[in-house]
Amino acid sequence: MLTRRTLAPLAVVLLLLSSACDADGGAGAGAGGGDGESPSPDDAARVAEELLADMDLDEKVGQTMVLTAQGTTAEENAGLIEEHHPGGFIYFSENLEDAEQIAELSNGLQEQAAGNGTDVPLFLGIDQEQGMVSRLPVGTRFPDAMAVGASRDPEMARSRAGVTARELGALGINLDYAPVADVNVNAANPVIGIRSFGSDPELVSEMALAEAGAFEEDGVVPVMKHFPGHGDTDVDSHTGLPRVEKSRDEWEKVDLPPFESAVEENVDAIMTAHVFLPELDDSGEPSTLSDNVINGVLRDELGYDGVVTTDALNMEGVRQTHDDGEIAVRALEAGADQLLMPPDAAGAADAVRAAVDEGRISEDRLDESVRRILELKVRRGLLDAEPVDTGAAAGTVGSAENEEAAQEVADASVTLLRNEDDVLPLDSDAAVSVSGAGAEEISAALEELGYQVTGSAGDADVAVVGTEDARSDPEQAAPVEAAASAGTPVVVVAQGTPYDIEELPDADGYLATYSAVDVSRTAAARALAGEVDPTGKLPVDIPGTDLEYGDGLEY
Known part of the structure; x- marks a missing residue:
């Protein structure tokens, strides 16, 4: 039998899918990610089974x-590829310089994986949530x-993810x-906050999906995170283990x-939370x-059979009671x-191999995970x-069209929460001072608008x-209080969570952009000037105020 050892990966796929289509009487299916259609679940399972059958224990452990x-x-x-046969790598900022270098890194890693016995391509992942x-x-x-x-518009979500996926590709x-699927209901959450779509489960579901x-659709695997939910925590799981006290009904x-x-939509992968x-x-x-949370709730109760990845295993939230x-x-x-970022790769691999050798983890159980990954x-x-194409990468990422899409999302998000004496929009001949976070970008955008x-x-x-x-x-x-004491009307542009308004009672106007990226600061300036109407609606309740989910003023 021809195996993975004697065929290039593409040849294996074509051989197996051709045979499957002949047997099933169906039309040929591509392997996905290219010009053809995605293979059927049955065809994908056949290919994965062939690959799995030819793997030894070290290679199976590596895939996880x-x-x-x-x-x-x-x-x-x-050295990591040769020693561990990993299923993938995750990139961080220190690995990345410019578009050509990133593309060359990706190509090189895939080439090394192809020449390292398993011939199984790598997942090359990144935390590119945006914002x-x-x-x-x-x-x-x-x-x-x-x-x-x-914005309340799922088209904005699709645009954000679609552009991101094409640039990553x-x-x-x-x-x-x-995407982040956590429902942020805790204003003091130190790690989720504006990474969440909001505090309403239905809204978060719609946007995350x-x-x-x-x-x-654009060929990038999404990983929805963090199951069973990180939106009601007051501890950062990077530094400790959050305890979430709520009933099963409330959860x-x-x-x-x-x-x-x-789960209903069979999303590719779900990440667990260290909570x-x-x-x-x-x-x-x-x-x-x-076991109760993943096997019990996610697998058995909800019926999820996709890939489950851990959150990073170097985080303190998971390292409280056991060695790595x-x-x-x-x-x-x-x-x-999948074991994401084990701090000691060799130690993790040795421990898993030992657990299989000792019968603590059956090889059938290990095969289940590897099969899902493949x-x-x-x-x-x-x-x-x-x-x-390393030469073309720079022309794809950050294109003018993509920048326009980002600006559209930012413009649609701006939310007006306070407008005493109609301080906004600004009069066209108003002299404006700008200070605090984003002052340079907001000033430049206002000057461009003629202020x-x-x-x-x-x-x-x-x-x-x-x-x-x-x-x-x-x-x-302090600058809000200083301006107010001088008798100057003050407008706050909140670029983090919208919860700041509770701490700023002296503000006459209050705009929430929910982000500190450049397009959000430009959107704030455009809203200040009345160039765009602040149509955004609060996606959370604001504790300590009478502001609730869905609130938002317009001009």
């Missing part, structure tokens, strides 16, 4: 691991998810750890719906290591398929993907003050 890329060249990762969590040094910067939620990146679908009402919808939710599992283990090797074993036992790689066209920007609030008709999460930084209230 997604390692942190080293350096900026493929050569710096050659505050963006690793790429190049390309289009869209606002954060909460801005999309404020041009760089050889085939997986994105996005719109983004996931756009990613898949099902608030946190579950986006993930339930993801402890006693009503789902009272063992004290984070959900990433909980034991964590890797327990994550697989709990039902996870099927996803087949469905998303990795096995017949061509190297990306005189002065140096001090005392010389201005209106003082514009930019803030970014002023609830956690009381000093940001």
